[in-house]
Amino acid sequence: MPKASETVLEIDLNALANNYRYITSKIKSGTKVLAVVKAFGYGSDSVVIARELIDLGVDYFAVAYANEGETLRNASVATPILVLHPLPFNFEITVNRCLEPSIYSRKMLEEFIAFAEEKKQKNYPIHLKFNTGLNRLGFVENDVDFIVERLSKTESVKVKSAFSHLAASEDLKEKQFTLTQIEGFRRISEELILKLGYKPLLHCANTSGIINFPEAHFDMVRTGIGLYGFGNDKEENKHLKPVGTLKTVISQIHKIEKGESVGYNRGYIAENTTRSATLPIGHADGIPRSYGKGKGWVTINGEKAAILGNVCMDMIMVDVTNIACEEGDEAIVFGPSATADELSAAINSISYELITAVSQRVKRVVLRK
Structure with missing residues (x-):
């Protein structure tokens, strides 16, 4: 799949076809x-x-x-x-x-x-x-x-x-x-x-x-x-493929010294020197404020980066202290490998709520066969 250069929701039609065929395999002809x-x-x-x-x-x-x-x-x-x-x-x-x-x-x-x-x-x-x-x-x-x-x-x-x-x-x-x-x-x-x-x-x-x-x-x-792509059951999910992948990019990386804060209302205060990455996605894009302060994450170069402080309207900041990354690198919010089921569970929610919340201002990219 192509790397994101902005916040996008990829729509995988191959995954949709897979899911349709699996579901219809469960029903009798006619x-x-x-x-x-x-x-x-x-x-x-x-x-x-x-x-x-x-x-x-x-x-x-x-x-x-x-x-x-x-x-x-x-x-x-x-x-x-x-x-x-x-x-x-x-x-x-x-x-x-x-x-x-x-x-x-x-x-x-x-x-x-x-x-x-x-x-x-x-x-x-x-x-x-x-x-x-x-x-x-x-x-x-x-x-x-x-x-x-x-x-x-x-x-x-x-x-x-x-x-x-x-x-x-x-x-x-x-x-x-x-x-x-x-x-x-x-x-x-x-x-x-x-x-x-x-x-x-x-x-x-x-x-x-x-x-x-x-x-x-x-x-x-x-x-x-x-x-x-969600069967409401871990075993069924093995047969299904999430259609949507929400991606964004790292806009800027900061070095946060011990005692410094990140974001509105000083929602995160560094206990040690921390590297934070700012991403152009926020609660106006479908990442609710119930995330943040250690709840929720994005995946950067295969590693989980926890959301720091409070979710902003247009941005989140994540902890990349132990992740090898740089400005312009891709961050995956949810998709096939980091599922909406897992991320929504972090705030006692369900995949339905997370995937339907993606704002219409987020660009849709269709991946065709």
């Missing part, structure tokens, strides 16, 4: 694949990721909000796009750009039907979200009769899929809870299909569900974090 590309493609570039996944054969995309789907449509992505958290304010964008809303409450169903009727839509695809234990969004089992009764009075919409979301599929200590969720979704789906009179697509497995619960694959599976 099962559809929905790729989650919300949050700028988990902090990378949703358009670049989507285009590559289309070439790999993906069936569906999911985004969180309508404007994310609009970005894909503006890039000529024609694949069906599920909007996981639509808001009435964005119904116009949703319909104009042929996005497919998740309908998760009685109020949302009434409002979207009214909008679709006003726009003279017929059989507009909607997706019914059922809450089976995550308790975030979703209808409950007792809503089925209301849903079917309301749908029977309109031709403006038609159910494309019914789905739920597993709360702890990566945690095998919660296996029984997950199995209860799966069975609950199966029961709701059977009732819904019987009363609707037709069968929509069914899906509830996320990345960890795909890996740990084959009985939850149904008609389609959803994969997000796995595509980007």
Whole structure:
């Protein structure tokens, strides 16, 4: 891979292809694949990721909000796009750009039907979200009769899929809870299909569900974090490759004498003579202030350099006392060898938070096949 001469996020499409193929090797032939590309493609570039996944054969995309789907449509992505958290304010964008809303409450169903009727839509695809234990969004089992009764009075919409979301599929200590969720979704789906009179697509497995619960694959599976190289399990991570590598460079090296301080609020005071390196990346780029003061590191020439003092908006300072390096050398924040899993654990966080926090001002560099 090329050496960085500025702060960049490299997006490795070979890694993405590897991850897609590994994940799809876990499902039976004919099962559809929905790729989650919300949050700028988990902090990378949703358009670049989507285009590559289309070439790999993906069936569906999911985004969180309508404007994310609009970005894909503006890039000529024609694949069906599920909007996981639509808001009435964005119904116009949703319909104009042929996005497919998740309908998760009685109020949302009434409002979207009214909008679709006003726009003279017929059989507009909607997706019914059922809450089976995550308790975030979703209808409950007792809503089925209301849903079917309301749908029977309109031709403006038609159910494309019914789905739920597993709360702890990566945690095998919660296996029984997950199995209860799966069975609950199966029961709701059977009732819904019987009363609707037709069968929509069914899906509830996320990345960890795909890996740990084959009985939850149904008609389609959803994969997000796995595509980007993280399987929520050390053994599974061996089969996956992180797509993003966040790199920066050493701007300046300082000699800090004993008793001198580094950074705002004198966040680090040298107990001995120290060499510090200043890097052009900070909390405005996605390195939160929860790092620093010994928490977190970057890798320089294969060695860990601890973050000194407080993270600044545009810079961090790291300890290179025992590292052979010079100004202009590359520093890796996270990537295949220094993973976001490891770095996020230093502040009791998760890879999702770290990789999705990478600022849009950081230059994206696509590594192609």
